Amino acid sequence: MFAFSIRKLMIKKTFSYIGIFFLNFLSFLPMRLLHVFASLSYYFIYYIFQYRKKVVHDNLSNSFPDKTPAEIVQLKKTFFKYFADMxxxxxxxxxxxxxxxxKRVKFNNLELVxxxxxxxxxxxxxxxxxxxxELGMLALGVKIPAKAYVIYKPLSNDVFDDWFYKIRTRTNNLFIPMRQTLRSLATSRNQTTMFCxxxxxxxxxxxxxxxxxxxxxxTPVLLGLEKIALQTDRPVIYFNMxxxxxxxxxxxxYLICEKPSSTEAHEITKRNFQMLEQIINKxxxxxxxSHRRWKHKPENNAD
Structure with a gap:
């Protein structure tokens, strides 16, 4: 049984390395050609594999109850076309x-940062x-003088996570697993940083x-940003891409809050989501x- 598990893991890693070799090859093609591939991939993602098609449809329908079924379908198709591009x-x-x-990412008022x-x-x-x-964070790492600590959730595939980590940290960024946030804050407290x-x-x-x-x-929300803002009293800035x-x-x-210590409970979190909601509605x-954002329901939680 142990030998079988090892063999299965080795096969998985082999296919992962083959996949990474193929992705590295594709990356050297011009963006215009990659967008052609994206247009072709859209038909496979949407019509053949139907990747999370129901999740997207339900999320859109519940978020925009005033839209007609035809408008929801059009939004869904537009999303998947962009998803392939991304x-x-x-x-x-x-x-x-x-x-x-x-050239591809322009920052309009970065002086606020x-x-x-x-x-x-x-x-x-x-x-x-x-x-x-992802493109925005990489560009930001070129533009700002301080270290940007980006809080992220590692991928389950170690090989792809390592490959992606190296890409994400090519510029002036450090990517920190979510559970190491407080430790990173403590070790960098004497440096000028931006935690994202x-x-x-x-x-x-x-x-x-x-x-x-x-x-x-x-919608259930994470309070990590707000807790750290209250603990450190650092200004909070929203990046609208x-x-x-x-x-x-x-x-x-956009400045969400300059003095977190003067805010009410959950105010920073609500401002963050109000900003995002305005952006999405526009x-x-x-x-x-395609993210299962509403998989938890209030009635299913004891609290």
């Missing part, structure tokens, strides 16, 4: 140059899984304690609708 844009990150990176960092003041940043956040959070992730069931109204649904045209984005920075197709 996958191939992420593949390109393996070989993309800093020059091309900054750099003014704090230039004064040796650490900050906290938040965003959602909207637009190509994607606040729209779903808590595990036992941690679904606080619920807010988000996109017309009761908008799709401009295929492969090109603009990022606007242009819904570019949020990660």
């Amino acid at each position: 996958l191939f844009e992420v593949i390109k990150l393996q070989s993309i140059s800093d020059v091309e990176l900054l 750099t003014n704090y960092l230039d004064k040796q003041e650490s900050i906290l940043a938040c965003t959602g899984h909207y637009g190509n956040w 959070f994607a606040g729209d992730q779903t808590p595990v069931k036992d941690e679904a304690k606080v619920w807010i109204d988000f996109l017309n649904q009761p 908008q799709w401009v045209k295929r492969g090109y984005y603009e990022v606007d920075c 242009n819904p197709a570019y949020w990660l609708w």
Whole structure:
């Protein structure tokens, strides 16, 4: 039994390395050609594999009850077309140059961030899984002078997680597993840093304690960003990444809170989600609708 498990693991790793070799090869192709592949992949993802098609449909229908069935279907198709684009844009990150990176991601008012960092003041940043956040974080690492600690959830496949980690940290970013956040805060307390959070992730069931109204649904929220903001009293800034045209984005920075210690309970978290909700309502197709965001329901939680 043990030998069988080892053999199965080795086969899995072998296929993973083959997959990474193929992805590395693709990354050296021009973005225009990768977008052609993305258009072809859309038909496989949407019509053949039907990847999380029902999840996306249910999420859209529940979030926009006023939209007609035809509008929901059109939104769903637009999302999957963009989802395919995003996958191939992420593949390109393996070989993309800093020059091309900054051509594709434009920061409009980054001085809101750099003014704090230039004064040796650490900050906290938040965003959602909207637009190509991976491309945005890589570009941000080129633009800012301080270390950006990005809080993330490691992939279950160690080989792909290592490959992706090397891509994500090519610029001035450090990616920190979620459970190591407090330790990283402690070890970097004498440095000027920016800790970045994607606040729209779903808590595990036992941690679904606080619920807010988000996109017309009761939604459990993570409080990690707010807890750290209250503990450190660092300014909190929201990064709004908008799709401009295929492969090109603009990022606007907004101050969520300058003095967290003066806020009410859960106020920072609510401001974060209110900002994200406004962004999604304005242009819904570019949020990660395939995420099972509402898998927990209030009635299923003892608290």
